[in-house]
Amino acid sequence: MVSMGSKKRRVFAGLVIAMATLVIFIGISSQPRSRAEAQGSDYESIELFTDVMAIIKKSYVEEVDTKKLIYGAINGMLASLDPHSSFMSPETYKEMKIDTKGAFGGLGIEITVKDGVLIVIAPIEDTPAFKAGIKAGDHIFKIDGKFTKDMNINDAVKRMRGPKGTKVVLSIMREGFDKPKDFTLTRDIIQVKSVRYRMLEDGFGYVRIAQFQEKTDDDLVKALKALEDEAKKPLSGLVLDLRNDPGGLLDQAVRVADHFVSEGLIVYTEGREKDAKMQFSARKGAKEPNYPIVILINGGSASASEIVAGALQDHKRAIIMGTQSFGKGSVQTIIPLADESGLRLTTARYFTPNGRSIQAKGITPDIVVERLELPRQSDKKEGFNIRERDLENHFQNGDESEGSTVTDKKDDRKDKQLSTKPEDNLKNDYQVMRALDLLKGWEIFKKIGSSK
Structure with a gap:
């Protein structure tokens, strides 16, 4: 019974x-199963x-x-x-959709998790976190007194978000600190301005892309037009600054690269599902003039910014300068669920036009230029810098023998954060000035060649 x-x-x-x-x-999507x-x-x-x-x-x-x-x-x-x-819970999924539009209430920090510890990938420019001195590689030890050990990213984001004007205390552990230090930050509406620009010298423009959002391509078009109008002639050269750009929307990365690539592949993806196998090629139509370009990258450049740098490097359309990039070569698909929650699932790997996977490796600069600062005693030690290959469960590149470079072994923590908004202090930015020198030298050689 x-x-x-x-x-x-x-x-x-x-x-x-x-x-x-x-x-x-x-x-x-369902798979045939016995x-x-x-x-x-x-x-x-x-x-x-x-x-x-x-x-x-x-x-x-x-x-x-x-x-x-x-x-x-x-x-x-x-x-x-x-x-x-x-x-993503319904609340988190809703916030994610707001994020891609470039406005949300919070601190302005891109974070990840390594060994159960919350780590800053990069602070977003001109935000409370950036102004307070939060740096790439910082360990977030506590949020408002609550230990973050084994806290998931969604919970951490929820705790750091909040109404404008409210305060949050982050306990930060950093190389050189004897113990965690408290940073009190006041939340603000984070208006992530995707594209900033200015003229460096006569004919030489500077464009900074902070993050790839819904309007990045439109903002880039406006920036390039404004620079050309200011120069009153076609640009002689361009510095495209992708340092500390954590990525964003794949389609926006493709559109940005498309302005400078005349034909051929920009990026392609491979995954198990048929829909995950895609190719993105340059479209026909008007392109930017064939002026020289220097792209700046560093350890905070990830995902979409690596797609742009890799595409222009493979097409020999730009010189890549700076330090090794982050190395995130995977594509996440957002899948809405029935209760208004969402799934962010890695569905593919992306490859540069020449078939390079940058997963856990990154983009290697054509010219390595470290960020110039006075050395500190703590900089002589191994820093808290973090890249894709350091994350738990990261995908292998498929060619691990090529995964190490000279710049991989250096502590580039100090080059991951600009001292102030870069467009306001470019004359003191060593990497930008070296990029400008290269563009000017390029112009000089071109004139010498044409005079013969």
């Missing part, structure tokens, strides 16, 4: 299995999951919300894949 309690447990377990199956497979496969290890794993969930629901010291358990399980699944796949 079956007891009523046993019957209820079986009914509950059946409901949980159905729920878990829906959660796991929603939004993901009956034996369906009843094999996958089924056993799901059964194990539902058994654990049933035990928690029945025996945990306090009553637990089922949705909270499901969300936690999904977070755990995605965290085991790679550093860039994540689950």
Whole structure:
């Protein structure tokens, strides 16, 4: 005879299995599977999951919300894949869509996780974090007194976001600190201005792309037009500054590169799904004049900024100057789910036109130029700099023998943050001035050649 309690447990377990199956497979295209496969290890794993969930629901010291358990399980699944796949609650998913438009309330920090520790990839220019002196490579030890060890990125972002004018205290550990230091920051509306520009000298322009957002391409067109109008002639050369640019929208990176590449591939992606295999090529139509370009990169240049640098480098359309870039060569697809939550899933790797994967390696500059600063005692030690290859569960490049360079071994933590807004202090920016010297030398050689 079956007891009523046993019957209820079986009914509950059946409901949980159905729920878990829906959660796991929603939004993901189905694959042909044999009956034996369906009843094999996958089924056993799901059964194990539902058994654990049933035990928690029945025996945990306090009553637990089922949705909270499901969300936690999904977070755990995605965290085991790679550093860039994540689950977004409805609130977080809504914030993500706001982020791509370039305005949100918070501090202005790009963060990642390594070994359970929150680490700053780069502060966004002209934000509370940037002005307070938060630096790339900083370990965020606490947020408002709460330890961040094993805190997921979504929770950390939620704690740092908030209404304009409210304060948050970040406890930062940095190379050279004896103990964590508290930084009190006042939240602001983060208006990430994607493109900034100015004229360096007569005919030589400077364009800074801070992040690839929905309007980056439009803003770039306006910037280039304004520079040409100011010069009252075609530009003699351009410095395209992608330092500390953490990336953003793939389509915007393609459009930016398209202005300077006359024909051929810009980037292509490869993944398991058919839809993940894509090629992006230069479009026909008007292009920027064939003036010389120097692209500046550093350890804070990632993802979309590496796509642009790699494309122009492969097409020999620009000289890449600076230090090794971050090395994020994967593509994340945003998949909306039924309850208005979202899935950020790594679905492909991208490759430069010549077939290079920069995953966990980065773009190697044609000319290595370190950021010039007076050396500090702490700079002689291995710094807290972080790149894609340092992240837990990162994808391998496929050619690890080429993964190390001279610049990889140096501590370039000091070159990841500009001392002030770069367009306001370019004359004191060593890398920008070296880029300008190269462009001017290029112009001189061209004139010498034409006079013969």
